[in-house]
Amino acid sequence: MNETTRALLRRVSTATLATALYKRGFRSQMIQGVLPLRTLGESMVGPAYTIRTIPAREDLNKLEVFRDWSHPQRKGVEDCPPGHVFVVDSRKDPRAASAGGILVTRLMVRGAAGVVTDGGFRDAAEIAKLAIPAFHARPSAPTNLTLHQPIEANVPIGCGDAPVFPGDILVGDNDGVIVLPAHIADELAQEATEMTAFEDFVQEKVAGGQSILGLYPPTDEANLARFAEWRRQHGR
Template sequence: MALKPETRDKLKTISTATVATALFKRGFRNQFIQDVHPLSPVQPVLVGEAFTLRYMPAREDLNQLAVFRDRGHPQRKAIEDCPPGAVMVMDSRKDARAASAGSILVTRLMKRGVAGVVTDGGFRDSAEIARLGFPAYHHRPSAPTNLTLHQAIDINVPIGCGDAPVFPGDVILGDSDGVIVIPANIADEVAEEAYEMTAFEDFVTEQVTGGMGIYGLYPATNEQTMVDFAAWRKIKGR
């Protein structure tokens, strides 16, 4: 099921925290990718469908430098095959000692129209990647090549990334807090619910900023809260 443009647009206005609440209500507790961080504090919000790359522990006789000359090498092929608008998500075994990729490969993803990139390992050339203005998330900077410890082995299969399950086509949302994975079959309903939750939370924030207490407001146990919220939405056009 392809990501609908309206769902993509809604998700770009929603936080990972709000989506986490919507997922929690549906019984999903492990969808937030642990220990990944944006390379730049001002990079755009990341939204797109997951296209995955899986690494495994490198075996020295199969992971010599010459392997990168092969056009079918999984890392190189994934860079060229990841669809425009998708998010490349890498299972790097939660190990940042070896680089998942560097600035040249990430620049290629950007130029091909990919939405962003996520690894639970690390990127080399992290400062260069941060300057691209391209949504990128990793655990920490990593200079050595992935030949040191990791071997790219499979493309677009189910993976674990930062302890979160990621299936090809799942919807990825990344903001300044981190990255969350929305199962593809519920992406539309989660986006709609989170969009509505965001409107209410914006209303609540205005009320609290104006000095109001949270009892009866958040959560909305006072009937007047919803009356005031409806009036607020009409004024705000939301």
């Protein structure tokens, strides 16, 4: 992806991006029900590399399948390009184990930008200590290796009710993960950066006691002039 876009997206929130997407008619891009295993200092950003699963059929999903080098999950871990986000459709079932500590470590070492699943992780406490952002739905019970079976990699999926196409840009922060259609990611990054500057200005003014009326949204022209001066002073 465009590295300037990647750098910009690391500094904007999923909430701001959701607003920018809403302006363009996109209302279902936030992956529902997933949160990071640890607090993030900056946003996770990267193109999607996807894994699709289906409910397991017991005779086709025994532990022996993991010996197969072409197994979609195992092969996917080795094929996911550096800088990409490994994202798994686990059908919104937190009982399903999308990966464990060893596989996530392998993704980290290979340079993946992050891991996202609407299922669960095994070894969640161990994964939380790794230097890779990881998002999952909190499991209500120990995750099950054989509840779902991976079927194919790098195809369109649904993850937490959001459509994810290979190459779409995933941005994850402490509120969750949002999916940016690849063809508008650059313009969304620029717009969200502008929106973030204005929101930082508004936050400062509101914290100082100013009313939101005429400020948010900026229907009073005087506030636009104040914002322009604030940007000049802060180099924004």
